[in-house]
Amino acid sequence: xxxxxxxxxxxxxxxxxxxxxxxxxxxxxxxxxxxxxxxxxxxxxxxxxxxxxxxxxxxxxxxxxxxxxxxxxxxxxxxxxxxxxxxxxxxxxxxxxxxxxxxxxxxxxxxxxxxxxxxxxxxxxxxxxxxxxxxxxxxxxxxxxxxxxxxxxxxxxxxxxxxxxxxxxxxxxxxxxxxxxxxxxxxxxxxxxxxxxxxxxxxxxxxxxxxxxxxxxxxxxxxxxxxxxxxxxxxxxxxxxxxxxxxxxxxxxxxxxxxxxxxxxxxxxxxxxxxxxxxxx
Amino acid sequence: xxxxxxxxxxxxxxxxxxxxxxxxxxxxxxxxxxxxxxxxxxxxxxxxxxxxxxxxxxxxxxxxxxxxxxxxxxxxxxxxxxxxxxxxxxxxxxxxxxxxxxxxxxxxxxxxxxxxxxxxxxxxxxxxxxxxxxxxxxxxxxxxxxxxxxxxxxxxxxxxxxxxxxxxxxxxxxxxxxxxxxxxxxxxxxxxxxxxxxxxxxxxxxxxxxxxxxxxxxxxxxxxxxxxxxxxxxxxxxxxxxxxxxxxxxxxxxxxxxxxxxxxxxxxxxxxxxxxxxxxxxxxxxxxxxxxxxxxxxxxxxxxxxxxxxxxxxxxxxxxxxxxxxxxxxxxxxxxxxxxxxxxxxxxxxxxxxxxxxxxxxxxxxxxxxxxxxxxxxxxxxxxxxxxxxxxxxxxxxxxxxxxxxxxxxxxxxxxxxxxxxxxxxxxxxxxxxxxxxxxxxxxxxxxxxxxxxxxxxxxxxxxxxxxxxxxxxxxxxxxxxxxxxxxxxxxxxxxxxxxxxxxxxxxxxxxxxxxxxxxxxxxxxxxx
Numbered sequence: 001x002x003x004x005x006x007x008x009x010x011x012x013x014x015x016x017x018x019x020x021x022x023x024x025x026x027x028x029x030x031x032x033x034x035x036x037x038x039x040x041x042x043x044x045x046x047x048x049x050x051x052x053x054x055x056x057x058x059x060x061x062x063x064x065x066x067x068x069x070x071x072x073x074x075x076x077x078x079x080x081x082x083x084x085x086x087x088x089x090x091x092x093x094x095x096x097x098x099x100x101x102x103x104x105x106x107x108x109x110x111x112x113x114x115x116x117x118x119x120x121x122x123x124x125x126x127x128x129x130x131x132x133x134x135x136x137x138x139x140x141x142x143x144x145x146x147x148x149x150x151x152x153x154x155x156x157x158x159x160x161x162x163x164x165x166x167x168x169x170x171x172x173x174x175x176x177x178x179x180x181x182x183x184x185x186x187x188x189x190x191x192x193x194x195x196x197x198x199x200x201x202x203x204x205x206x207x208x209x210x211x212x213x214x215x216x217x218x219x220x221x222x223x224x225x226x227x228x229x230x231x232x233x234x235x236x237x238x239x240x241x242x243x244x245x246x247x248x249x250x251x252x253x254x255x256x257x258x259x260x261x262x263x264x265x266x267x268x269x270x271x272x273x274x275x276x277x278x279x280x281x
Numbered sequence: 282x283x284x285x286x287x288x289x290x291x292x293x294x295x296x297x298x299x300x301x302x303x304x305x306x307x308x309x310x311x312x313x314x315x316x317x318x319x320x321x322x323x324x325x326x327x328x329x330x331x332x333x334x335x336x337x338x339x340x341x342x343x344x345x346x347x348x349x350x351x352x353x354x355x356x357x358x359x360x361x362x363x364x365x366x367x368x369x370x371x372x373x374x375x376x377x378x379x380x381x382x383x384x385x386x387x388x389x390x391x392x393x394x395x396x397x398x399x400x401x402x403x404x405x406x407x408x409x410x411x412x413x414x415x416x417x418x419x420x421x422x423x424x425x426x427x428x429x430x431x432x433x434x435x436x437x438x439x440x441x442x443x444x445x446x447x448x449x450x451x452x453x454x455x456x457x458x459x460x461x462x463x464x465x466x467x468x469x470x471x472x473x474x475x476x477x478x479x480x481x482x483x484x485x486x487x488x489x490x491x492x493x494x495x496x497x498x499x500x501x502x503x504x505x506x507x508x509x510x511x512x513x514x515x516x517x518x519x520x521x522x523x524x525x526x527x528x529x530x531x532x533x534x535x536x537x538x539x540x541x542x543x544x545x546x547x548x549x550x551x552x553x554x555x556x557x558x559x560x561x562x563x564x565x566x567x568x569x570x571x572x573x574x575x576x577x578x579x580x581x582x583x584x585x586x587x588x589x590x591x592x593x594x595x596x597x598x599x600x601x602x603x604x605x606x607x608x609x610x611x612x613x614x615x616x617x618x619x620x621x622x623x624x625x626x627x628x629x630x631x632x633x634x635x636x637x638x639x640x641x642x643x644x645x646x647x648x649x650x651x652x653x654x655x656x657x658x659x660x661x662x663x664x665x666x667x668x669x670x671x672x673x674x675x676x677x678x679x680x681x682x683x684x685x686x687x688x689x690x691x692x693x694x695x696x697x698x699x700x701x702x703x704x705x706x707x708x709x710x711x712x713x714x715x716x717x718x719x720x721x722x723x724x725x726x727x728x729x730x731x732x733x734x735x736x737x738x739x740x741x742x743x744x745x746x747x748x749x750x751x752x753x754x755x756x757x758x759x760x761x762x763x764x765x766x767x768x769x770x771x772x773x774x775x776x777x778x779x780x781x782x783x784x785x786x787x788x789x790x791x792x793x794x795x796x797x798x799x800x801x802x803x804x805x806x807x808x809x810x
Contacts, residue, residue, distance in 0.1 A: 038543050065358070066358060066361040066362075066365065067365075071365065164555075165556075167361065168361070168554045171546060171551065171554040172551055172552070172554035172555050173551055174551050176551075202564070243554075245365060246364075246365075246371040250371065250372070250375075250542055250545075251542065251543070253372070253542060254538065254539075254541075254542025254543055257538050257542060258535065258538055258539070258542070261531060261534055261535045261538060262535065264531055265528060265531030265532055265534075265535060268524065268527050268528040268531050269528050269531075271524050271527075271528075272524040272525050272527075272528045275520050275521055275524050276521060276525070279319060279516060279521065280319070
């Protein structure tokens, strides 16, 4: 009788899986990113372009409080500098982003690219001589510039909505990078008052106007298309890196750790069998 | 059980030490010479994994505490700093957060093992109770630790749980405020939660020492549940059990590493990456996976029981679900330990395991979610055309009588539809339609919300053509997550309170094979060492 009950319970439970209520927001589609697979790293070109999109578009409203400009040039960062020996001339040449093989990492304090990025930003700070608030060019130790001095100012400029901090945005949303990409490319074009229709956003109406437009950001690389889809993919790539900057190191270390553990566990198994070989149990 | 010590100090120093502090002797007797039943299976290897988990959590936790800042404005940022800037901080933080889940995974297997093989029965009642205390401390520690990153789920989880204690009669409110250090979850709460989160693991370590002591006094149970008869039934703990535990722990660490390196966030909630905001409640508040079954039991009580309101009933049931484990040794009346030889109890046990898993599933779902498709329907009737007559009602006696009289009056005069609106306890209006054509329509929907939408659509469609509608709703019985939780909760308590006590008296145990009733090897001890 109990067996029958158990079987009945199993059938009932299987039925539950079918009766799924319709969710509010549309489920984002899987977008193929290079970091999806367990061994996949970041496409640093995409992260660099994504930073450009963030800097020129998103940063007008969205802060990234947990990132500093130096993070861009640290190992695993999009603007990390390496010195690579040119095999023809024998000279050491600078290379932005991790080279395929070799390369000597240049400390971020000596990285002219990151310095230039930081210097291009105006930071409000206390003048060390007068004690008054003043503007100065950014330093690599500065956190990403905040677009608004506080949340009230941010809401006042955005019709009451608060542009979320983007430091860990791909971790902070169900669906992660796929969600961000779907949201950025999911605008239907319709709007209601100051809200814009986007099926991927809970409630389908979002206060953020469609941020990306074709050709809005001028890429230096002529081969990369300047489309909304490309911008969205690039900035998502950048945001994923920003939320999880040690992912490549983590996955690399994981392979070594797992390989070690598998060998160790194999040896432990053999030792165990050896010790118990004459014991009945 | 362990018998007289067989340790012999070999060097002058150990002989000197042994006379003054026989710590090497204690370790030797406990972890080397300690006789272990030779028939232990892999379910017995989880104790070693739990010891590892405790050490890993304490070591990583102490390092994290060096970088963490228990302040409501800085806690979230300090965890980000650990992840980004502290050398290998991302690794330590991942190990600590995944470690909590792995700790609970191992402890649940360990507990189900104890349940199945009757490891709580004499003479191991205290061993079991100490284990229950450790588990309770683990739950408290994990809950406190989850608040520290000060994300949305941290804050709201802490708010929900501390508010629960407020449901206790008389003292609840005081306990709640005392725990929070104020009237809401705030800086004092975070500060004391951090302090307690640092303290409790060492209390756990202390109780673990008692747990191991009690284990070594009573000796290990074994899959047969039959007491060890002679030395021939056992092997020395080292190297036999040690190496088997190490091998199983190796497999466990592989699983651990897969999570740490490839899915560090898979067991957490995305909302905890949003800094805590006391002004914005997240759409769903759920605890970590390992506490979901208790959350489901808590939410199963959506009804009052006499003077006990639903909230208090839920809280009491939740605590009772753990509390009942403490008295389990006296609830189970069967004298047979292992369910291997209890064919009926074994089936009830397997259902119990499934029930616990599904309670966990329920805990993570929206409690109102409908599991078995149901049809909500509504009949709308209205009159198009015709003339409307409106009069006000002023009740001198009971409102119902006055309303019924007004309605009867209009009906008598030939009204095709009547609607009564009450505006105050004694006043209202009655409207009647004379002439026109009567129309009806039925709408159906799978949920109540969708039904209301459908009713609204009909009203908009008909619009001004009809002055009012009669809406008759048919709300069917719906089997929601809450109903399922109630069934599962009932089984949970039934298992401990009715099934185990009665079954033990009535069940005819299976026959223990001779090979087990007698020592495995007749007197011949074949040592490998």
